Every structure is written in structure tokens, then in C-alpha cells.
Amino acid sequence: MELDLTFFLMAVPAVLFAGISKGGFASGAAFAASPFLALILTPGQAIGVMLPLLMLMDVTALRPFWKQWDKGAARRLILGGLPGIALGAALYRVAEPDVFRLLIGLVAVGFVAYQIARKRGWIATAARPFSPAAGYGWGGVAGLTSFISHAGGPPAAVYLLSLNLTKTTFQATTVLTFWMLNLLKFIPYAALGIFSRETVLANIFLAPVAPLGIMLGVWLHRRISETFFFQLTYAFLLITGGKLIFDALT
Template sequence: MTLDFWFFCIAGPAVLFAGISKGGFGSGAAFASASILALVIEPGMALGIMLPLLMLIDVSTLRPYWGKWGASEVKLLVAGGVPGVILGALLYKIASPDFFRLLIGGISVGFVIWQLGRSTGWIAAGKRSLPSSAGLFWGAVAGFTSFVSHAGGPPAAVYLLSRNLSKTQYQATTVLLFWTLNAVKFVPYAFLGIFTMETMTADLLLAPFAIAGAWIGVKAHRLISQKVFFGITYLLLMVTGTKLIWDGLT
């Protein structure tokens, strides 16, 4: 990996985008930053660079949203997410990332289509929120996919978007969830050798982009209406789901 001008032309905007997504729009699209980095460096190295930066964004956004999350939702997602991370660590060497990209991408796109069908009246059934027990399942999926590709946002969104939370409850829940999961991921990442001196050097140089993105995301969250917030969230979920499907097929 060469930390040259072209690297930062790609990595800087990617990390800034991750900060904005995690700081204001529910983390759903933040995983794309690792995919963008993987265009210019080895994918495993991209994961190693992004995790400390994602943790920095988590710390930067935790205070503005402290105590505003959905209590039952975050407990269930964390309870399912931690075992999901452990499973991801155990299966990291043999799991097929493409299979899970296709699975999560398909679920994400299908969920958005389902929600649009409900809102337009095309689909009359299934208007109840997902049960609380579903939080354990989607938390486990989020934990696993977060470990293998930092793509835990879409599975968490499938559950949270069905729970009729306010925009700030939704956002705060994702902040606390991924603050916890990313902290849990750090130790197995270290044991797997994903962190190197090169990745840590890149993290130090990219840290300002992460902090700036988090700040922009928090400000944007406060300025936009709840209707616009969820519109953007559904759009990001559709885009990231499509991107996951494309990555899995290609």
C-alpha cells in the first residue's frame, strides 16, 4: 500500500462519506467506504483501515445521541449482535463474503420494495411492526456481516425501520449498536492480523476526514425533517443493497 496523493483522493472522500452516514443517517451506507478502498488496496487491508476509523466516528457521535435510542430495540440488537460478531470471527477464514453480500443485498432491496408497497397501498398485509424477538435475529445477522465486511447497517435497518421509531431514536440506536459491535470486533481483528503498521499509519492520516464527516452527519440530522430523514434512509438502503448484490455477483 502506497500512501500517496491518489490514495488520499479516494480514501479521504470515502471516510468522509462513512462519517456522514454514521453521524446522521443510520450507518446503512457506511460499509461502502471499505468497498471503495478495496478498489485501490487489498480488501483485508481495507477492513483493517476502516475499523479504527469507524470506532472514531462512533466515539464522535455517541455524545450527541446519548440516551435517545430505543431501549428495547438496542438491547435486542446488541444481544444478538455480539454472538454474531463471535460467529463471524470463527468463520472469517472460510465464510464466503459474496454469499452474504447477495443475501443481505436481496433482503435490503426486498424490504424497501415491501415498505413502498405498504405505503402506496399496493400491499395491504403485514402492516404490523416486526416482533421484538426479530431483533435478536437481525442483530446476529448485523454482527456477522459487520465482522466480515462492515456491512451490518442494512440488516439492522430492516429491523429498526419496522419499529416506528422517530428519526433520532433510530439514529441513536444505530450509534450505540455499532459502537458496541465495533469495540467487540477490535480484539479478533487484532488476533487475525488485520491491523498492520501501514493500516495504523493510514488511520492517523485519515482521522480528520472521519471526525469531519461525523460532525457534518450530526448537523445534517438535526436540520432535516423526519420525513426527509427516512426517505434518505430508504434510498441509502436501496442503493447499498443493490451495491451488495452487484459485488456478490461480480
């Protein structure tokens, strides 16, 4: 991993994009930064660079939503996420980099497929709230996908959307959940050697970009439509996800 011009030409837009999503568009597409970086880095380096920056974004976003979350829903997702994180760590220990490229690519493409199916009515949203047990299950899925590619948002959203929370409560619960899950991921990431001198240096250089992205997201939230933003996101994810799948299989 070299911190050269190519790296920063890819990394700065990726971090900005994640911050914009977290700051203005309910975090739904923030994980797109990891597939983007995985085009030029190993999967481990990509997720290792992004985790501390996502944690910085979490702290920035936590204060405005302090204590406005649904405690029960957040608790179920966080506790359910623990075995998912453990499974992700076990897979990382034994899997080749191409396996993780494939998984990251499948998560990216699968996310787009799910969103298209949901918007077209092929997948119905829950008619009534999921049971508490289902919350732990969705938390497990969120923990696994979050460990692999920081993509825990979609599984968590499936559960939270069924609860018919207010917009603010939904956002606050999401912020709290991933603040905790990202903290919990930090320990196995460090133990597995995902962090390195290069990723730490990258974090130092990219740290100012993270809060800038959040502020830009708040500004753009009032100026461009959410539909336009997510259409761009889906196209971006299909291209990067497809490229990662191709690279993993060839």
C-alpha cells in the same frame, strides 16, 4: 498495501462519505466505504482501515444522543450480535479473499435490492413490533454482516423500524448498538491480523477526515434531500458491488 496517491484518492472520499452518512442521514449508507476500498485493497485491508475510523465516528456521534436510546432493543441487538461476530471471524479464518470479495459485493447489491423492494411495496414492513427473540436474531445477522463489511445497519434497522421508535430514539439506539458492536469486533480483528502497520498509518492520516465527514453530514442534512443522497448511494453500491462480484468470480 501502499499509502500512495491512488490510495488517498479513494480513501478520503470513502471516509468522508461514511461520515456524511453517519452525521446527516441516519448511518444507512455508511458501510459503502468498505466495498469502495475493497476495489483497491484486499477485503481484510479494507475493513481493517475502516473499523478504527468508524469507531471514531461512533464516539463523535454518541455524545449528542447519550441515554436517549431504547435500552432493551440495544441490549437484544448487541447480545444477538455476539454469535454473528464469532461466525464472521470463523469465516474469515478459513475463507479465501475472493470469498470475502463476493460476500461484500452480495451485501452491497442485496442492500440496494432490499431498499428498492421496500420502497415499491414488494416487502411489507412489520405491522406490529417484532418479538424480543426476533431482536436477538436480527442482532445475529447484524453482527455477521457488520464483521464482513461493516454492513450491520440494514438488519438492525429492520428490527428497530418495527418498534415504531421516535426518530431520536431510533438514531440513538443505532449509535449505541454499533458503538458496542464495533468495540467487540476490534478484538477478533486484532487476533486475526486484520490490523497492520499500514492500516494504523492509514488511520493516523485519515483520522481528521472522519469528524469532518460527520460535520459535513450535519450541514448537508439541512441542504439536500435524503432521497437524492440515497439515490446516489444506491447507484454507487450497485457499481462497486457488481465489480467486486465480477472480480471474485473471474
